[in-house]
Amino acid sequence: MIKPYPLQFQPEFKERVWGGRALEQFGLDIPEGHIGEGWMIADHPNGTTTVMNGDLKDLGLDQVREQFGQEWFGSKGFSEINGRFPLLIKLLDCNDDLSIQVHPTDDYEGLPQGELGKTEMWYVLDAKPGSKIIYGLNNGVTRESLQLAIANGTITDSLREVPVEAGDTFYIPSGTVHALCAGVVVAEIQQNSDTTYRLYDYNRPGLDGKPRDLHIEDSLNVIAYEGSGATMMKTDTAIPGEWLQLAKSPYFIVEKGIVSGAWSLTTTPASFAILVICEGQGRLNWDGGSLDYKAGQCFLLPANLLQYTLEGNATVLRSYLP
Incomplete structure (x- = not known):
C-alpha cells in the first residue's frame, strides 16, 4: 500500500x-x-x-x-x-x-x-x-x-x-x-x-x-x-500563521499564507489541497517524509495526507474545493 x-x-x-x-x-x-x-x-x-x-x-x-x-x-x-x-x-x-x-x-x-x-x-x-x-x-x-x-x-x-x-x-x-x-x-x-x-x-x-x-x-x-x-x-494585510482568503467560488477557494517558522496544518477528507510557493523557501514535513520547497514550486497534497507542517520563511497560496 x-x-x-x-x-x-x-x-x-x-x-x-x-x-x-x-x-x-x-x-x-x-x-x-x-x-x-x-x-x-x-x-x-x-x-x-x-x-x-x-x-x-x-x-x-x-x-x-x-x-x-x-x-x-x-x-x-x-x-x-x-x-x-x-x-x-x-x-x-x-x-x-x-x-x-x-x-x-x-x-x-x-x-x-x-x-x-x-x-x-x-x-x-x-x-x-x-x-x-x-x-x-x-x-x-x-x-x-x-x-x-x-x-x-x-x-x-x-x-x-x-x-x-x-x-x-x-x-x-x-x-x-x-x-x-x-x-x-x-x-x-x-x-x-x-x-x-x-x-x-x-x-x-x-x-x-x-x-x-x-x-x-x-x-x-x-x-x-x-x-x-x-x-x-491587495493582500499585504496577510500575517504569519493565518490564512487570508483571496477568492471563493463554486469551483475553488484560494488563500494566502505567510510562513514564518513552523506552521502545523491539515488536509480534510473532502478535498485535496494545492500549495503554490510564491516567495521564499523552507521545508514541508508530513508523517513519513519531508522535502524542501522554494518559490515557483507547486504541490498537490492528497486529501488523506492529513497532518503536515510548513517550515521556513515563505509566501504560499493554498487552494482547495469548497
Missing part, C-alpha cells in the same frame, strides 16, 4: 506569442522559445503533468486519479462533468500583452464536448513598474455598443484598465472580459479548462506568422454585461 505524500509534477510548458523567459527566475528548465505558460498541475487533453517524486514517479496525474480516486483526491475531488481533476494550476509569463478575452460558463452550449467553462483567479508574483491589466468593461458598455466598437476598431475604448503590482489578486468569474498585459508574472488557479474566446488580438501575427483566430460571436454571447462578480484586492 502506498502512503499518501505531497506530489510534485514536471510542468508542461506552452509557447505563446506573448511569452518570454521570466519563468527561468524560479529555476525552471524551460524549453527554447517564447514560453508563456507553465502548466504546473494539469489533467487535461491538452496537457497532463507527470509526477516527479516518490513512489508514484512517472505516473501522469490522470493515472494517479484513476488509481487512487476519492481516497487521495477527496469526496469533492473530481469534475462532475468529465471526471477529471477539477483544477488547473499555471504560472504565466506575460512578456507582451495577451489577447482581450472572455471565458464561458459550464452550461454554454458552444463548449466542446467534455470541456468545462472557466472561472479563474490571478495572484501577481512580479510586475514591472507601470504594469496594468484589462479587467472588465467600462460602465455602460452593452452588447450592441461593444459589437459596434469591435467593427470600428475602437474596442480598447470600452475596456477597463487597472494598474497592478506584486501581491495583487484578481478573481475572474466566467463572463469577465480580461487580459494580462506586458511585464506581469502571475500564478493562476482555474477550472480545468482550455477554452478561451478572443475578442481582440492587436492585429498581430501568431507564432506561425498568421493572425490568431478571434471568436467574436461566442465572446459576445458569454460576456456578463451587467457584471460578473469579479473582485480584486
Whole structure:
C-alpha cells in the first residue's frame, strides 16, 4: 500500500506569442522559445503533468486519479462533468500583452464536448513598474455598443484598465472580459479548462506568422454585461500563521499564507489541497517524509495526507474545493 505524500509534477510548458523567459527566475528548465505558460498541475487533453517524486514517479496525474480516486483526491475531488481533476494550476509569463478575452460558463452550449467553462483567479508574483491589466468593461458598455466598437476598431475604448503590482489578486468569474498585459508574472488557479474566446488580438501575427483566430460571436454571447462578480484586492494585510482568503467560488477557494517558522496544518477528507510557493523557501514535513520547497514550486497534497507542517520563511497560496 502506498502512503499518501505531497506530489510534485514536471510542468508542461506552452509557447505563446506573448511569452518570454521570466519563468527561468524560479529555476525552471524551460524549453527554447517564447514560453508563456507553465502548466504546473494539469489533467487535461491538452496537457497532463507527470509526477516527479516518490513512489508514484512517472505516473501522469490522470493515472494517479484513476488509481487512487476519492481516497487521495477527496469526496469533492473530481469534475462532475468529465471526471477529471477539477483544477488547473499555471504560472504565466506575460512578456507582451495577451489577447482581450472572455471565458464561458459550464452550461454554454458552444463548449466542446467534455470541456468545462472557466472561472479563474490571478495572484501577481512580479510586475514591472507601470504594469496594468484589462479587467472588465467600462460602465455602460452593452452588447450592441461593444459589437459596434469591435467593427470600428475602437474596442480598447470600452475596456477597463487597472494598474497592478506584486501581491495583487484578481478573481475572474466566467463572463469577465480580461487580459494580462506586458511585464506581469502571475500564478493562476482555474477550472480545468482550455477554452478561451478572443475578442481582440492587436492585429498581430501568431507564432506561425498568421493572425490568431478571434471568436467574436461566442465572446459576445458569454460576456456578463451587467457584471460578473469579479473582485480584486491587495493582500499585504496577510500575517504569519493565518490564512487570508483571496477568492471563493463554486469551483475553488484560494488563500494566502505567510510562513514564518513552523506552521502545523491539515488536509480534510473532502478535498485535496494545492500549495503554490510564491516567495521564499523552507521545508514541508508530513508523517513519513519531508522535502524542501522554494518559490515557483507547486504541490498537490492528497486529501488523506492529513497532518503536515510548513517550515521556513515563505509566501504560499493554498487552494482547495469548497
